[in-house]
Amino acid sequence: MAIPAQGVGMRIGFIGLGNMGSGMAANLLTAGHEVIAYNRSPAKVAALAERGATAAPTVAAACAADVVISMLADDTAVEAVTFGDHGIVASLPDGATHMSSSTISVALAERLTAAHADAGQVFVSAPVFGRPAAAAAAELFVVAAGPASAVAGLQPAFDAVGQRTFVLGEDPHTANLVKLSGNFLIASVIESLGEALALVGKAGVDKQQYLELLTSTLFGAPAYRTYGGLLARGEFEPAGFAAHLGLKDVRLVLAAGEQLEVPMPVASLIRDRFLALLAGGGRDLDWSALGALAAWEAGGPKPG
Amino acid sequence: MAIPAQGVGMRIGFIGLGNMGSGMAANLLTAGHEVIAYNRSPAKVAALAERGATAAPTVAAACAADVVISMLADDTAVEAVTFGDHGIVASLPDGATHMSSSTISVALAERLTAAHADAGQVFVSAPVFGRPAAAAAAELFVVAAGPASAVAGLQPAFDAVGQRTFVLGEDPHTANLVKLSGNFLIASVIESLGEALALVGKAGVDKQQYLELLTSTLFGAPAYRTYGGLLARGEFEPAGFAAHLGLKDVRLVLAAGEQLEVPMPVASLIRDRFLALLAGGGRDLDWSALGALAAWEAGGPKPG
Amino acid sequence: MAIPAQGVGMRIGFIGLGNMGSGMAANLLTAGHEVIAYNRSPAKVAALAERGATAAPTVAAACAADVVISMLADDTAVEAVTFGDHGIVASLPDGATHMSSSTISVALAERLTAAHADAGQVFVSAPVFGRPAAAAAAELFVVAAGPASAVAGLQPAFDAVGQRTFVLGEDPHTANLVKLSGNFLIASVIESLGEALALVGKAGVDKQQYLELLTSTLFGAPAYRTYGGLLARGEFEPAGFAAHLGLKDVRLVLAAGEQLEVPMPVASLIRDRFLALLAGGGRDLDWSALGALAAWEAGGPKPG
Amino acid sequence: MAIPAQGVGMRIGFIGLGNMGSGMAANLLTAGHEVIAYNRSPAKVAALAERGATAAPTVAAACAADVVISMLADDTAVEAVTFGDHGIVASLPDGATHMSSSTISVALAERLTAAHADAGQVFVSAPVFGRPAAAAAAELFVVAAGPASAVAGLQPAFDAVGQRTFVLGEDPHTANLVKLSGNFLIASVIESLGEALALVGKAGVDKQQYLELLTSTLFGAPAYRTYGGLLARGEFEPAGFAAHLGLKDVRLVLAAGEQLEVPMPVASLIRDRFLALLAGGGRDLDWSALGALAAWEAGGPKPG
Numbered sequence A, B, C, D: 001m002a003i004p005a006q007g008v009g010m011r012i013g014f015i016g017l018g019n020m021g022s023g024m025a026a027n028l029l030t031a032g033h034e035v036i037a038y039n040r041s042p043a044k045v046a047a048l049a050e051r052g053a054t055a056a057p058t059v060a061a062a063c064a065a066d067v068v069i070s071m072l073a074d075d076t077a078v079e080a081v082t083f084g085d086h087g088i089v090a091s092l093p094d095g096a097t098h099m100s101s102s103t104i105s106v107a108l109a110e111r112l113t114a115a116h117a118d119a120g121q122v123f124v125s126a127p128v129f130g131r132p133a134a135a136a137a138a139e140l141f142v143v144a145a146g147p148a149s150a151v152a153g154l155q156p157a158f159d160a161v162g163q164r165t166f167v168l169g170e171d172p173h174t175a176n177l178v179k180l181s182g183n184f185l186i187a188s189v190i191e192s193l194g195e196a197l198a199l200v201g202k203a204g205v206d207k208q209q210y211l212e213l214l215t216s217t218l219f220g221a222p223a224y225r226t227y228g229g230l231l232a233r234g235e236f237e238p239a240g241f242a243a244h245l246g247l248k249d250v251r252l253v254l255a256a257g258e259q260l261e262v263p264m265p266v267a268s269l270i271r272d273r274f275l276a277l278l279a280g281g282g283r284d285l286d287w288s289a290l291g292a293l294a295a296w297e298a299g300g301p302k303p304g
Helices: A019-030 A043-049 A075-082 A106-118 A132-136 A148-153 A155-161 A172-202 A207-216 A222-233 A243-260 A265-279 A287-297 B021-030 B043-049 B075-082 B106-118 B132-136 B148-153 B155-161 B172-202 B207-216 B222-233 B243-260 B265-279 B287-297 C019-030 C043-049 C075-082 C106-118 C132-136 C148-153 C155-161 C172-202 C207-216 C222-233 C243-260 C265-279 C287-297 D021-030 D043-050 D075-082 D106-118 D132-136 D148-153 D155-161 D172-202 D207-216 D222-233 D243-260 D265-279 D287-297
Strands: A011-015 A034-038 A067-070 A097-100 A122-125 A140-145 A162-169 B011-015 B034-038 B067-070 B097-100 B122-125 B140-145 B162-169 C011-015 C034-038 C067-070 C097-100 C122-125 C140-145 C162-169 D011-015 D034-038 D067-070 D097-100 D122-125 D140-145 D162-169
Touching (some): A019 A034, A067 A075, A106 A172, A122 A148, A140 A172, A172 B243, A207 B140, A207 B162, A207 B172, A265 B265, B011 B021, B021 B132, B021 B155, B067 B075, B097 B106, B106 B243, B162 B172, B287 C265, C067 C075, C106 C243, C140 D207, C172 C243, D021 D034, D021 D132, D021 D155, D067 D075, D106 D122, D140 D172, D172 D265, D222 D287
Parallel strands (some): A011 A067, A067 A097, B140 B162, C067 C097, C097 C122, D011 D067
């Protein structure tokens, strides 16, 4: 993460100071950018203002910038700040850029691309991989897509929040598709590990030793270590990423697959599992609880 | 891999010199063990004899040893050399050990445990993780289970063929269950990656770049690199591990799950996919072709 | 179907003269009701006008009635005629009833219920079971839900179009849920029969004889006869109900299941199958082609 | 059911007097045939002897006949009476016929065909559709396959136990395949109905009314009435056909599908459901309890 020389910092509006956004915005400040921050509940803005951010009382105020970054929970939240008389589209200067880091649907990314183009603005999708701790440590992975010059111009912002950027091309929505597919792959790791753990666990194999074996051999990746550990310990609270958000993402993957006419049976199975998890009261558990359903169906305790 | 001091080498019968077994037997010789080798087709024995092995004309001849290791393709092959008037059970000395490294069913491991115990012999399951290149390089991972003293006594053999050993406990069949579950997890990686690649590929995302992104972030594990690469390149011949053997393993996982009353829906889905692959003529393709069915169902070409 | 006595006929607006609606509207005329008909393409209105209907040039004109019936293809079409400045909500008299016979989502039924209540009007859901021939013959089954007095008042209309009415209760959306679940059950018959036919067919059993056996014994229901026959003959054109509409309905079932937190794995599987059918070019085939995918995956020809 | 003229009755050995077999054997007596009955537990033989049967103390004794009919629970039971020194193959006269009405695997039917041919005997598969009450009432449906002259010669026996016979051809195992596929179709009705009932039930629709609607319209078949009724009432004890036998049959269907390379995803799903049912303690419930798992996953009570 390079600190920009004096004077090259960007003027960045930042909308959405949740678990992920607050770390990202703080890292933009650290990297020398000017940050005008807006959040629906203002307490989070105050915390950031102490670190040098300017508090924006409205979305429109945060749009008085070269680029406005939005980092929100879902499509509905992004639509709420983007459209309408005082939203981003109505407020952003001509030629300025909306960089969306939220995990949103492919369809909404397409709508945002069109709406900003109609308004003479630029839209770039730049969703990120990483949990809140990675956001705080500027170790996210950024997946960016949009007009080449706009993406290049955002590189200092990407560098401030992440450890590496992958640029996909000119169509913003492909970045969202890739982000969603990544969450699908994580969920499929959770489900598969859950089935394997249910199997060997019922045969009396020690789960921690089993995971040690897996992650020492063919499965030595963060996804297996992180979610395997949570699963083996049955540790689903507090949620790093809640089950109902996991369901949302797999729904968006399936919607993208439907639009492209791509059947994804593992994604369908995961969706059904999430519904069973929610129906059983697990809405706010960590999404890794998905993997505990296999043991439940095998006669074990219900997760949560 | 430690070279044993002069005189501590074991006298080891070795049955099955296929892609995996020939590398393992050669490494036992290199480590200073005496190897009496048997193979159904004798040409492979001759090659090993040039490196110092003794050629055994029959299974019974290979059993004149402290331990006999079997490394064969499936249950049927293991049953053929184990039972019957001239098989391992009938031929092995009192107190000697049968170490089975084949990927066999949990049920057969249980039968072998009982049969050897009845005959005053010892049975140890020691299946391995790794493809033929890893077997040749003595870089396998050994998963061992059986009576503690027998397992301890086999450590020099494990060290000769592998880079690391995981000892699971006293029940041999748990090692087979863990091995099968590992193959299930690999197959689930192939299937999930196949669905994700079908999705982003149909949207025009470059598959190699996508894999680079995945393996640089949350999925930086050999399973993703190896099988993702084969899938992205559509490179299914020659087979490192054939589709019909992949089907066999997932069938054994499901059988183990049925015995333990553990539903494994992802395994069921993979089984159905393998059947479609075989029905389409893909029996001898690499099992990674499993992952190409998602793109086929999405309107792309049939694998193979 | 009772012919009402002179003078008791209702004044009915009818919106949507497609395959189903034209037959229903004609039967309302036959039963002695006054029909004011609107259709997006006016040619169909002219045909009905020859049988005594009044042509309505606009949706609003068709709303000058005691009850307006809408029978359209999907949510989008119903929304288009219902909302907006000249839609049904804006045009229907105080206290009049909107009877919706379209197969729409549960969510839209809830929105329509609320919108009409806000406007001082009444909303009744009355979707129907039956293909176009049954609509023409007044042999539909009507599933009705809504305020009891309104439902009772509509009985002459139900009698005019159907052979039997099932009244579910006061919540209109439950009728839509039941209708969607019925289409799910039909699709599951198609899929299951498709798998069974692929199995016995590949073993050389004659498919027609097999169906004769099934429908003579435990499966002697119209769903098995109709769809089994189409499947056994591979007769998917012309479509009685197109595959893309089948996909729409299973999507709505899954959406309803998601709202209620009810996993429906067979519905998920059917959705994936429909996507494969569409991706393979089968969008406009009869939805029974869904059942031909099992034989395709078993090495047979692609449907369509 | 025609009563044969004096003197034309056959001399029939009957092995297996369970729920199904006792009714069938009684009807053979009623129709004027001579019955030599064997059962593992002799109490059931005594009951039949009172109605005119000859008690056979051994399997071999029951084989002193023109035809021996076996009606047993599974492959293991049929193998036990067929093979070995005192089994049917060893005991049946030259040219006599073994008619197997048990629901057995396709693979076992093939073995039996070969074994009887080798012994100069004839094998005919004649599995039946119907529950115990239908067996008692001589209202079974018989599905027969085998050498044409042998099948023709058995017609009086078929007529004595059933209401109708379907003759499939010369390969006995096709009859077993058709029988298994029929049980698969019943199980798929149970599963699909279970999902639909979970959906509409959670929305507050009355289940009995819902079933009345289904069976009055497109689903007016015995499979829907019988299993729908059990499901709607949650009436799973006593079992007409136990869950673990349902699991056995779907396993045999899947095995047949594997041999023929026919993927059957609905069958796979049903297998997983049965495992969950057994793991939850439902082994001896009626197999219709399979359909209650959907409501369980949707947050309802566990069946059993």
